[in-house]
Amino acid sequence: MAIPSHNNHDSSIDPTRDQVRNLRDHGRDGPVVMMNLLKFRETANYSPDAGMASCSGKAAYDRYQHAFTVAVGAISQAEVLYDGPCEQVFIGQAGTDATNWDKLLLVRYPSRQHFLAMMADDSYRDALVHRYAGLERTVLIQCAG
DSSP states (O other): OOOOOOTTOOGGGSOOHHHHHHHHHHOOSSOEEEEEEEEEOSSOOOOGGGOOOOOOHHHHHHHHHHIIIIITHHHHOOEEEEEEEOOOOSSSOTTSTTTOOSEEEEEEESOHHHHHHHHHOHHHHHHHHHHHHHEEEEEEEEEEO
């Protein structure tokens, strides 16, 4: 599965081909929950030819989130379980990249196949421009659903 060409593409926040293949071939059966740790850019990084007004990284990510929950919701069947700010480090070294996140997003999918079908959908892939614009960094962890 090739990643679409976007002028603001940041491969550091994309899965590798091996990671996608591993999820496809060796993921668990049944529902999955994807745990997203998100760090937003202060200002979204849209390319000048994108025609997007300046906004925060969070606002750009919100556009992307709309795509996978609403625009391709029939394909993904994504159910947001939690969508909220990361407020305080209780255990761990505060102020490090390992603990410095803006938002935690838990999204449940009926199966990993639903998640993979979403990733292959053209409307979803078009919305990746907002993900690239909004995110400074991220971690995505598959959990039992």
